[in-house]
Amino acid sequence: MSYPTTRRSFLAASASLPLLGVTTKRQLEDQEQAQTAPFEISLAQWSSHRTLQAGLTNLDWISSVRSKFEVHAVEFVNAFFKRELFGSGSCNWGYLGEMKLRALDGGVAMLLIMIDGEGSLAAENEGQRQAAIGAHHKWIVAASYLGCHSIRVNAAGSGDLSEMQKRAAESLVNLADFGEPYGINIIVENHGGPSSNGAWLAGVMAAADHPRVGTLPDFGNFRIQGGEWYDRYKGVSELMPYAKAVSAKSHEFGADGNETGTDYRKMLAIVLEAGYHGHVGIEYEGSKHTEDQGIRLTRDLLLRLQKELA
Numbered sequence: 001m002s003y004p005t006t007r008r009s010f011l012a013a014s015a016s017l018p019l020l021g022v023t024t025k026r027q028l029e030d031q032e033q034a035q036t037a038p039f040e041i042s043l044a045q046w047s048s049h050r051t052l053q054a055g056l057t058n059l060d061w062i063s064s065v066r067s068k069f070e071v072h073a074v075e076f077v078n079a080f081f082k083r084e085l086f087g088s089g090s091c092n093w094g095y096l097g098e099m100k101l102r103a104l105d106g107g108v109a110m111l112l113i114m115i116d117g118e119g120s121l122a123a124e125n126e127g128q129r130q131a132a133i134g135a136h137h138k139w140i141v142a143a144s145y146l147g148c149h150s151i152r153v154n155a156a157g158s159g160d161l162s163e164m165q166k167r168a169a170e171s172l173v174n175l176a177d178f179g180e181p182y183g184i185n186i187i188v189e190n191h192g193g194p195s196s197n198g199a200w201l202a203g204v205m206a207a208a209d210h211p212r213v214g215t216l217p218d219f220g221n222f223r224i225q226g227g228e229w230y231d232r233y234k235g236v237s238e239l240m241p242y243a244k245a246v247s248a249k250s251h252e253f254g255a256d257g258n259e260t261g262t263d264y265r266k267m268l269a270i271v272l273e274a275g276y277h278g279h280v281g282i283e284y285e286g287s288k289h290t291e292d293q294g295i296r297l298t299r300d301l302l303l304r305l306q307k308e309l310a
Contacts, residue, residue: 038272038309041302042073042111044247044283045080047295052080062102069295073109075152075245075281078139079116086138096145103146111279112150112187112216112245113143121175122157122168129157129167133174140175144182150244151179152216155188155195155204165200169207176212187244189216190235196224198235205242215242217271218283219262220249236267240274250298251286257301268305 043065045052052061058081065074084095103110118139119132136153143151153175155168168188175186188204190196205215217239222230240246248267252260271280280302284294 036310037306039246039268039277039306040073040279041071041299041306042075042279042281043069043071043295043299044075044114044281045077046114047282047284047298048291049077049080051291058084059098059102062099062108063106066107068292069299071282071299072107073111073279074103075111075279076113076148077116078113078118082117085142091138091142093145096142100146110146110148111281112148112152113139113146114152114189115139116154118153120156120158121153121171122155122164124157124159124163124167129171133171136175137178140179140182140184140186143184144179148184150185150187150214150216152187152189152245154191155201156191156193161194161200164194165204166207168204169213172204172208172213173210176208176210179212185212185214185244187214187216189218189247190221190230190239191218192221193224196222196235197230198222198238202238202242205239213242214244215239216245216247217243218247218249219264219267220251220285221247232262233266233270237270237274240271240276243271243274243276243278245278246271246276246280247283248280248298248302249283249285250294250301251284252288253294253297253301257297257304259298259301264301264305265308268309272309 045061048061065071085092115136118135120128121132123129123132139151157164157167172186179186188195188201190201194200201215205213217236219232219236222232222235224230250259254260282295282298284291284298286294289297
């Protein structure tokens, strides 16, 4: 795989791409609104996964977000553009440039890329672990060019939980050191297995003890395995001290506009009490409502609570 591995080579490779540093009137309005709100609202690309899998392109999704959902920040999922970006064996800088242009034209900020399918960062086998670390490097470079603040990774592995915790921490620090000159954080979501145990993942954060290593607490991803679930409110409370992003997972809404499985008011109180005032990402994953309906229902609930908690 060919991609820049130093800040200098990254700048050289991207020098021919558009320089999009101009602040637009729309961006200034977004910044003014963010100064008065207790938290900001973004949209996770996974909310549209069925639509994307049915044929909507990543580029067209970027272009439609602001006009369709009135949301001004997005969180990508690498699966929806990995082939376009790295399918040739090297980074397609033209595609990255087009993503950036679409975002500028559409009035959306690009916050992070959620990385899946690049190996287990807490694998017992040293070779597999190092291969996974190397496979994430290209996404750090891509995220940096797009202007993201983070990539989201998975603390996946096997074996003794204590040893797995140490291996995960070591891999995260390795990635964070690589990401430092690119300005990219390495954040972990509670995403199944031991990572959905809030205490275990908080332990990984404590072991890593790196300013660029953090969490992405997800309101709903606390199923450890089978029917074993971790208390979601306890888990979010344990992960918030390390949070650099937050995912408002939703599945179903009642007639009153509230999410039926999660008390959003309680969750957001936990988020704000931790001193977090960044983006809370809409991540609709249900089936009762269409994806567009689910996104809007989640957005409207967050907007209502944004005012109530201001």
